[in-house]
Amino acid sequence: MFSRGSKAPAVIALVASVLGLIFASSSTLDYAAHLDRRLHNVHCSFIPGASADPKAEACRAAMYSPYSALLKDQYWGGIPISLFGLGAFCFFAAFALYLLLAGEKTSRRTLGFFALLGTTPLLVSLLMLTISITQLGQICKTCAGIYISSALLAFGAVTAWLSARGDASRPSISFALVPAWLVGLGVTALAPAVVYAASAPDQRPYITQCGEIKQAKIKGDSPVKIRGARAVQPTMLFEDPLCPTCKAFHDRLVAENIIEKLDIELVLFPLDNECNWMLDSALHPGACIVSKAVLCGEGNARQVLEWAYDQQEYLTRAGKAGENTLRAAIKQRWGESLLRCVDDKKTDVRLNNHLHFASENNIPVSTPQMYLGKRRVCDEDTDLGLRFTLSQLAPEVLK
Amino acid sequence: MAGIVGLAAGILLTAGSVLAVRSWTSTAAQHLIEPEKEKPKVAVADQAEVAYCTPQFKQVLERVLHSCGLAAEGEGARRGCKPSDVKTFASISDDDFNALFTPLKDRGGVVLFDEGKDDLDDNAKKLLEERWFARKGARYFFVVARASKTGSPSKNNALSHRRANSVMFFLKQLSNDPEIEQKVGLLWLGNEFAQLSKEYCSWPNSRMNEKCDDEPINRSAFVSWVDCRL
Numbered sequence: 001m002f003s004r005g006s007k008a009p010a011v012i013a014l015v016a017s018v019l020g021l022i023f024a025s026s027s028t029l030d031y032a033a034h035l036d037r038r039l040h041n042v043h044c045s046f047i048p049g050a051s052a053d054p055k056a057e058a059c060r061a062a063m064y065s066p067y068s069a070l071l072k073d074q075y076w077g078g079i080p081i082s083l084f085g086l087g088a089f090c091f092f093a094a095f096a097l098y099l100l101l102a103g104e105k106t107s108r109r110t111l112g113f114f115a116l117l118g119t120t121p122l123l124v125s126l127l128m129l130t131i132s133i134t135q136l137g138q139i140c141k142t143c144a145g146i147y148i149s150s151a152l153l154a155f156g157a158v159t160a161w162l163s164a165r166g167d168a169s170r171p172s173i174s175f176a177l178v179p180a181w182l183v184g185l186g187v188t189a190l191a192p193a194v195v196y197a198a199s200a201p202d203q204r205p206y207i208t209q210c211g212e213i214k215q216a217k218i219k220g221d222s223p224v225k226i227r228g229a230r231a232v233q234p235t236m237l238f239e240d241p242l243c244p245t246c247k248a249f250h251d252r253l254v255a256e257n258i259i260e261k262l263d264i265e266l267v268l269f270p271l272d273n274e275c276n277w278m279l280d281s282a283l284h285p286g287a288c289i290v291s292k293a294v295l296c297g298e299g300n301a302r303q304v305l306e307w308a309y310d311q312q313e314y315l316t317r318a319g320k321a322g323e324n325t326l327r328a329a330i331k332q333r334w335g336e337s338l339l340r341c342v343d344d345k346k347t348d349v350r351l352n353n354h355l356h357f358a359s360e361n362n363i364p365v366s367t368p369q370m371y372l373g374k375r376r377v378c379d380e381d382t383d384l385g386l387r388f389t390l391s392q393l394a395p396e397v398l399k
Numbered sequence: 400m401a402g403i404v405g406l407a408a409g410i411l412l413t414a415g416s417v418l419a420v421r422s423w424t425s426t427a428a429q430h431l432i433e434p435e436k437e438k439p440k441v442a443v444a445d446q447a448e449v450a451y452c453t454p455q456f457k458q459v460l461e462r463v464l465h466s467c468g469l470a471a472e473g474e475g476a477r478r479g480c481k482p483s484d485v486k487t488f489a490s491i492s493d494d495d496f497n498a499l500f501t502p503l504k505d506r507g508g509v510v511l512f513d514e515g516k517d518d519l520d521d522n523a524k525k526l527l528e529e530r531w532f533a534r535k536g537a538r539y540f541f542v543v544a545r546a547s548k549t550g551s552p553s554k555n556n557a558l559s560h561r562r563a564n565s566v567m568f569f570l571k572q573l574s575n576d577p578e579i580e581q582k583v584g585l586l587w588l589g590n591e592f593a594q595l596s597k598e599y600c601s602w603p604n605s606r607m608n609e610k611c612d613d614e615p616i617n618r619s620a621f622v623s624w625v626d627c628r629l
Binding site for chain 2: 021028029034035036037038039090091093102103188191192200206277278349356359362363366
């Protein structure tokens with residue numbers, strides 16, 4: 001593709017490495033910023049260095065997912081995998097610069113090594129891309145930036161090697177340099193992660209600071225019971241079936257297999273002023289009706305809840321279109337008898353009892369909320385810090 | 400030379416990355432110990448509190464709660480208020496007392512009874528059912544029973560008391576709620592306090608198609624959830 005001795009492949013590899021470095025930095029910066037337990041905008045753009053975006057749902061979903069970091073039980077939020085990318089791209093940028101400056105003095109063995117290792121970020125990227133598509137159902141732009149950079153790097157590295165094949169004029173080098181380079185790559189790839197792990201603030205004093213529930217039982221009623229297959233931890237959840245954050249939280253509990261260890265009492269807390277007097281307007285129109293469907297699910301409550309989460313976009317549109325559209329969707333999936341239950345005044349009273357339970361406990365008007373026993377799990381500990389918090393407050397859940 | 404430049408670049412980039420990571424985590428750690436200046440306010444779940452919950456209205460209702468046993472819990476808690484109690488604790492004129500309930504005109508309803516009777520007819524039960532199930536964010540349900548503008552005070556007291564109890568009995572059957580004692584406040588008034596004028600005939604009642612004046616409207620029980628935090 002490129003003529004023998006062309007510097008284009010090295011330039012491509014250098015540019016790709018710098019781009020990868022920038023995207024990995026943005027991703028790491030977002031992660032590190034959240035260590036202060038506050039909400040921050042997230043970088044989510046194909047433009048390297050673009051400012052953080054408040055509506056970066058795909059990137060936020062990727063960040064909160066179980067695949068974004070390692071050692072989540074040991075470190076709050078875990079060690080983001082972007083840190084390894086950050087270090088590795090430093091190595092590849094420096095190596096590409098060397099290839100660019102050395103030109104035809106570069107040995108074929110050196111180019112072979114670079115071609116071999118230069119494809120590893122692409123392999124990791126392909127793995128992460130597959131996870132994004134199959135598990136998260138969306139691709140974050142910053143992650144895509146890293147994937148594209150990795151592909152470019154692999155292209156530059158391989159074409160550099162291909163363009164030097166058969167060039168007998170190139171010098172040869174000792175095999176001893178190969179392990180040295182590998183050590184260099186290992187050190188650069190690990191260094192940011194080691195520093196991050198060593199300097200990340202201790203979150204333990206904060207995870208128990210979000211209070212307790214005052215009244216543990218609903219007066220005159222019962223919550224929805226969702227008992228996992230190996231339930232060991234009594235847990236109370238306040239959820240709204242049309243709340244996207246609740247869906248993401250539920251998906252995390254399922255993906256990390258945590259839900260099977262929880263003995264859940266689900267309290268429905270729809271953020272819809274049709275039934276919830278605590279709101280002036282509906283955040284999630286139709287959530288009252290869908291909540292009643294969950295209540296009517298009884299033994300199948302988890303299935304109804306998960307159906308609502310799976311169909312959340314459609315149900316949200318239906319909720320905005322009007323009550324009848326929503327009722328038709330419920331009838332189509334769950335049949336006439338469940339819809340009759342939804343329309344029963346007793347179900348209104350049950351949902352009202354759930355809302356009164358929330359008001360008697362003066363919980364924050366937000367969803368989702370998780371209580372381990374009586375202790376409230378802070379909002380920030382239900383997303384990035386979920387596994388770490390569980391490892392501290394309910395370690396048996398992670399066993 | 401190229402090797403040295405490459406090595407130097409590698410060291411510089413790695414050092415830069417490490418320093419950047421260190422700086423980001425340190426900044427986060429600093430934020431963690433500093434109180435947030437503009438912490439977003441999160442509303443807290445609570446019972447409803449609407450515009451008619453004036454201090455005077457709440458004062459009267461709170462006196463009802465404390466004097467009539469709703470705020471007390473347990474078997475021995477006293478249920479309901481006698482007219483003499485109301486006169487004492489309300490410390491308010493008849494008209495002012497009735498005016499306090501005016502904002503509840505559409506939230507509540509008036510259950511009408513036959514002369515000298517305390518039975519609930521079908522329309523009365525229907526009205527009670529509608530109002531009871533429209534609880535929303537209210538914590539307390541008030542029942543203000545009356546007997547007649549005429550007749551002896553003792554007879555009126557007894558009849559008014561029976562009417563309040565009729566409503567309570569029906570609500571217990573309807574709701575099957577073991578906590579109902581802590582939700583329903585009963586007041587029974589004789590003809591010595593806060594009788595209704597015929598203007599109240601325009602309020603939603605269980606006999607909208609029947610003739611109404613200031614005699615039938617006082618053979619009644621006014622019922623309503625009250626959307627006030629007490």
